[in-house]
Amino acid sequence: MESLRDLASATSGDPVVRRALAAEIRSACVDVGFFYVSNHGISDDVINKAVRAAECFFALPIDAKTKLDIHATPNFKGYTALLGEKTNPASKGDLHEGFDIGWEPVCGAEIFADGPSMYGSNVWPENLPGFREDVLAYYHAAVRLGLLLFPLFALALNLPEDFFADKVTKPAAIMRLLHYPPQPPQLLEGIEGIGAHTDYECFTILWQQDNIPALQVMNANGKYINAVPIPGTLVLNLGDQFARWTNDVFKSTIHRVINATGKKRYSIPLFFGTDYDVKLEPIPSCVTPDSPVRYEVVTAGEYVKSRLEATYAHSAM
Ligand SMILES: O=C(O)CCC(=O)C(=O)O
Ligand SMILES: [Fe+2]
Numbered sequence: 001m002e003s004l005r006d007l008a009s010a011t012s013g014d015p016v017v018r019r020a021l022a023a024e025i026r027s028a029c030v031d032v033g034f035f036y037v038s039n040h041g042i043s044d045d046v047i048n049k050a051v052r053a054a055e056c057f058f059a060l061p062i063d064a065k066t067k068l069d070i071h072a073t074p075n076f077k078g079y080t081a082l083l084g085e086k087t088n089p090a091s092k093g094d095l096h097e098g099f100d101i102g103w104e105p106v107c108g109a110e111i112f113a114d115g116p117s118m119y120g121s122n123v124w125p126e127n128l129p130g131f132r133e134d135v136l137a138y139y140h141a142a143v144r145l146g147l148l149l150f151p152l153f154a155l156a157l158n159l160p161e162d163f164f165a166d167k168v169t170k171p172a173a174i175m176r177l178l179h180y181p182p183q184p185p186q187l188l189e190g191i192e193g194i195g196a197h198t199d200y201e202c203f204t205i206l207w208q209q210d211n212i213p214a215l216q217v218m219n220a221n222g223k224y225i226n227a228v229p230i231p232g233t234l235v236l237n238l239g240d241q242f243a244r245w246t247n248d249v250f251k252s253t254i255h256r257v258i259n260a261t262g263k264k265r266y267s268i269p270l271f272f273g274t275d276y277d278v279k280l281e282p283i284p285s286c287v288t289p290d291s292p293v294r295y296e297v298v299t300a301g302e303y304v305k306s307r308l309e310a311t312y313a314h315s316a317m
Contacts, residue, residue, distance in 0.1 A: 022155035033251030049136035075120035088195025193257035199239030201273030276301025
């Protein structure tokens, strides 16, 4: 898991330069579905404040956190307690706690209505000054990075650069603050930090804490490889929406977290999908007689919602 892509040229005005970067991204997407990115444009200050916000939030008394329980909000916003998720349905639950937000614009003017399509208002803790601002500053920076990546993914698929432009107008971007307590030395049977899974959206932009190696990615031989943190980089991995768009030309790779370091670990994934009303239709060039259509067409919202419902079903109140 050592492939690193330098995004410095992502904003180059020279299409030849952008195409060269897209070709590098294509190889990572086709071969592994996981890579690191440097020069991603999110400043250390923005990252550090979001991480500090996560530390303060998870240090709150459990009552303050459960007031924001994810089961009590429309469309999966808020707090998930330890063992509240079964990312791998065969497990006994995940040894992490989380805090989830969805799209929220800077000015607060343009909130999408709560509804079946997965949009909905965020919930925020009381009495945690600066938390919302610091979390949203990171969220918006990561959304900007995501919007920069879509044209590169389009080029990587030999599509026009603006192929996804009309499909990502209302960013379907779920972000999570995650806290993994140290896992006991004898791994509890059936419990992992996060069980083996693929992500649900097009791609995930993941910040993971330095010096706490815990993320593992399954390679083509079914063996887990450590995705050790590389300072100054973010991890990018593809999710199921891209696997569906590309009929599995782009890999949505199984991964899990086991925090056996004896220390707390924090991470911040942002899952970036298309607008929830967009149909996940295979790109014609990815369907061939040797590789016929593999997935039934559903909307992005239907797909993500059904996966989240399955993940949380066991801990419903
Ligand atoms: O915490 C991590 O490093 C990965 C988290 C993850 O895979 C997820 O939330 O989908
Ligand atoms: Fe994941």
